[in-house]
Amino acid sequence: MGLDFNQETFRNDFTFRNSPKAIRRFPFPFHEDGYMYSVNLEPHVPGPKGSVFEHTFDVDEHYVAEMRDRALVLAEDPLRCQSLPHMTLAGWDLLELIMTSKARDYPHWFELHKQGDKWHWINKPLEIEQKFTFGDETTLPYGPMEYITRQTQGDFSLQDHRDDNLWMDAGMITTQADWSLDFDVGMSFHEWHAPVPLAHEKGIFDRALKFLLNLQLGAPVRRFNWTMTVDPLLDTSPETYPQWGPTRASLTPETIGKRMHLRVELQTLIRLPRSNAIAFPIRCYLIKFDELVTVPKWGRRLHRVIRDLPEELAVYKGFARNRPMMLDYLAQYDDGTPTSPGIWPD
Amino acid sequence: MPKTVFEPSIKSRPTYGVLEHRPGTAHLMVADAEGAQALLDLAHSAPPTLWTQAMIVYIPGRSGQQFTQALANLSPSQLHISPSYAAAQPRLHKILQTAHAGLQIYLAGTESLMGQAQAAAMAVGVPHRAVQMEHRGSLARRVQCVHCKGITENVTTDPFECSHCGLNLFVRDHYSRRIAAFQGVNIDAEDPGQVPPAVERFT
Numbered sequence: 001m002g003l004d005f006n007q008e009t010f011r012n013d014f015t016f017r018n019s020p021k022a023i024r025r026f027p028f029p030f031h032e033d034g035y036m037y038s039v040n041l042e043p044h045v046p047g048p049k050g051s052v053f054e055h056t057f058d059v060d061e062h063y064v065a066e067m068r069d070r071a072l073v074l075a076e077d078p079l080r081c082q083s084l085p086h087m088t089l090a091g092w093d094l095l096e097l098i099m100t101s102k103a104r105d106y107p108h109w110f111e112l113h114k115q116g117d118k119w120h121w122i123n124k125p126l127e128i129e130q131k132f133t134f135g136d137e138t139t140l141p142y143g144p145m146e147y148i149t150r151q152t153q154g155d156f157s158l159q160d161h162r163d164d165n166l167w168m169d170a171g172m173i174t175t176q177a178d179w180s181l182d183f184d185v186g187m188s189f190h191e192w193h194a195p196v197p198l199a200h201e202k203g204i205f206d207r208a209l210k211f212l213l214n215l216q217l218g219a220p221v222r223r224f225n226w227t228m229t230v231d232p233l234l235d236t237s238p239e240t241y242p243q244w245g246p247t248r249a250s251l252t253p254e255t256i257g258k259r260m261h262l263r264v265e266l267q268t269l270i271r272l273p274r275s276n277a278i279a280f281p282i283r284c285y286l287i288k289f290d291e292l293v294t295v296p297k298w299g300r301r302l303h304r305v306i307r308d309l310p311e312e313l314a315v316y317k318g319f320a321r322n323r324p325m326m327l328d329y330l331a332q333y334d335d336g337t338p339t340s341p342g343i344w345p346d
Numbered sequence: 347m348p349k350t351v352f353e354p355s356i357k358s359r360p361t362y363g364v365l366e367h368r369p370g371t372a373h374l375m376v377a378d379a380e381g382a383q384a385l386l387d388l389a390h391s392a393p394p395t396l397w398t399q400a401m402i403v404y405i406p407g408r409s410g411q412q413f414t415q416a417l418a419n420l421s422p423s424q425l426h427i428s429p430s431y432a433a434a435q436p437r438l439h440k441i442l443q444t445a446h447a448g449l450q451i452y453l454a455g456t457e458s459l460m461g462q463a464q465a466a467a468m469a470v471g472v473p474h475r476a477v478q479m480e481h482r483g484s485l486a487r488r489v490q491c492v493h494c495k496g497i498t499e500n501v502t503t504d505p506f507e508c509s510h511c512g513l514n515l516f517v518r519d520h521y522s523r524r525i526a527a528f529q530g531v532n533i534d535a536e537d538p539g540q541v542p543p544a545v546e547r548f549t
Contacts, residue, residue: 118422180492186524187358194358195520238492239533242513245535321536 005064005125011072016232018291019263022061026287027052028295028343029224029264033304035313037199039207044220044268047242052266056220057152058283064125066153066175066234073174074150074233079182080237081146082168083158090158090170091145092135093272094279098148123151148231154266154283155183157181158187161276166212167193169330174236175284177227178241178318197312212269214277220270225282228319228326229263232286236263251322254330257290260322261303289329295345299333306330349384350481359519360457362481367381371399371448376463377421378405378431380483381391381411381455386453389420397422401441405435405459426494431459438463442470453479456501458488461526474523487547489517490527495526503544505533514541519549 008016043087047053050059073080075118083091103112111122117134128151132139140147149156149172157171166189173181184192189209190200199205215221230247251259266283293299306326308311308315314320339344347365365388373396377385389397400422406414418425420530428434453460456490467477481528486500496510504517506529515530522529534541 066417180529182495183490183492183520183522183525183529187522191358194356195518200357239494242493242532244537245532246538248536 004061006061006155008062008065008071009066010232010234014231014233015089016062016065016286018287020294023287023291023294024068024345025051025262026062026292027224027266027285028262028292028301028345029226030301030305031341032342033301033339034308035305036310037204037236039204040212040223041208041211041269042223044222044270044287050177052283054220054287055103056101056268056270057154057281058266059102059109059125059153063153066346067126067151069234069242070150070172070174073237077237077239080174081142081149081240081271082181082185083145084192085147086273087145087158087160087170087277088137090160090277090279091143092224092274093275094156094278095144095148097270097272097279098152099240114228126151135189136302142228146172152281156282157280158272159278159280161278163211164213165189166209166278175235176237176282177225177229177284178236179263180236180238182239185285195316210280215269215271217273220268222266222268225267227263227317228322229261229286231259232261232288234284234286248318248321251325253325253328255323256295256325257287258288260292260326260329262289262292263285293330293333296333297346298337299330300335300337301339303327303330303334348481350369350485353460355519358521360479360521362460362479364476365452365480367396368450368478370450373450373452374445375400375401375402375452375454376404376434376459377402377453378455378459378483379404379407379409379464380413381453381459381480382406382409382417384454384480384482385400385420386416399423400428402430403438403505405429405431405434405455407455407456431462435466438466441466442472445470445545451477454479455482456484456486457481458526461488461523465524465526468523470544480509485533487517488527489515489530489547490522490525491515491530492526493532497525498530501530502546502548504547505541505544 008014052058099112102110109124113120119134120313121130137143153171155175157168159166160169168184168187171181190205192204233244264285268281270279273281314323348362364385397420401424402422403426404417405428435445453463464477468474486502488499489501490497491508493513494511498509505514508515513532514534516533517531520529
């Protein structure tokens with residue numbers, strides 16, 4: 001077990017790193033040498049063996065350390081996990097989905113035994129064993145959404161479907177790219193996306209909402225989002241911005257390769273069976289620039305994407321001030337040769 | 347046409363209309379300061395029977411005595427003059443908790459007043475769109491500090507100092523109906539101490 005998962009931290013001494021294997025399977029989000037918002041949804045179908053798309057929920061070498069970090073965040077600020085009263089059923093849907101998927105996809109780590117509504121869950125990496133009654137909150141130490149998302153990498157929001165809209169009425173949000181669940185819980189689809197620049201005018205959210213309202217059971221979809229993070233800090237929350245904000249002003253040409261990280265969100269959208277809510281896992285993957293450029297195609301392409309990005313997006317994503325230094329670093333890895341289509345390493 | 351014209355903004359920023367009479371079995375009206383004028387204007391178009399079923403909660407604020415007699419002249423079934431929203435809250439909650447289907451809700455005045463009363467109505471299950479709102483008077487904002495979660499009332503400048511934790515916050519247009527507040531975010535987080543001068547933006 002100890003060999004499967006890294007001993008690492010996402011705070012203080014920041015010992016997080018990716019193994020060579022983790023670098024090769026990193027979900028590099030740019031399929032071409034440029035980036036602009038689009039409704040880039042595709043079916044969340046199983047991808048190549050070993051890739052982050054192989055299973056419904058990817059469990060990787062960072063699993064145990066990420067769960068430890070989540071527990072620390074929640075101990076400091078319990079408002080990062082909230083569920084409005086009508087969302088409990090969706091929480092059970094999510095618990096079932098995750099337990100069933102993990103027990104099927106990673107039987108050496110997770111087991112689920114069911115006898116009617118008497119369930120027995122075994123999570124070996126986290127050394128958790130729980131017998132409970134499905135549907136009875138009093139038999140779990142937390143509500144169902146909180147219980148299972150304390151054991152699952154990635155942030156989760158649960159979206160209620162009513163009045164031809166989606167409402168973000170529950171969530172476990174501790175690895176967010178600078179948005180506040182506590183502020184946004186209860187908002188409609190367009191409201192919680194309100195601060196995003198350029199995309200509203202392009203009709204992105206109108207089209208995405210229309211698509212998602214028609215999301216079918218058993219036909220999940222996925223997309224990427226991305227930003228930049230100084231130091232491998234999973235918890236870049238607005239709540240703690242005064243603590244981590246100064247790091248953005250502390251990069252030097254000597255440290256940028258080690259400290260600047262491409263932060264990729266693999267977002268999936270999954271219709272839930274009983275509640276008809278939509279589960280929205282937002283899985284965060286971090287990679288240091290020094291790690292990323294070990295794949296020559298990615299170094300070249302990231303240089304071109306960052307160079308050509310509209311200023312509004314660099315400001316919104318919070319790296320406008322560091323863009324010149326990032327480009328100086330990345331330019332060393334861009335020899336101007338063409339890149340192959342698609343996201344995978346050559 | 348609404349009397350207050352707001353700059354175009356993002357989609358979470360509330361917009362307001364003009365109060366109109368809607369059929370109902372009871373009518374709760376909550377207003378502050380110049381919001382009284384919206385109720386008086388409603389009287390021009392509404393049937394006189396509206397007022398026999400109307401409960402008005404009015405917080406005069408900076409308008410003082412200016413509108414109180416005119417509101418009394420509407421002869422509502424109840425007219426409660428309150429020194430502050432906080433003081434009016436227990437009464438409002440009682441009305442909302444004991445309300446029957448068919449209650450119409452009319453809010454008028456500042457965003458802080460309307461936002462808090464709307465949140466109170468939502469808390470008892472009234473859909474937010476069923477609440478009518480008309481903005482009148484001050485543009486001062488109610489702002490939640492995203493860091494300490496404290497709410498500062500009557501924010502007129504940007505940036506401003508959080509009345510709870512003391513951080514200097516810039517005021518976003520991002521708005522939470524649940525909290526009834528705009529979001530305030532530390533303006534000098536990346537460069538501590540570099541706070542631009544406060545500008546009067548919301549008066």
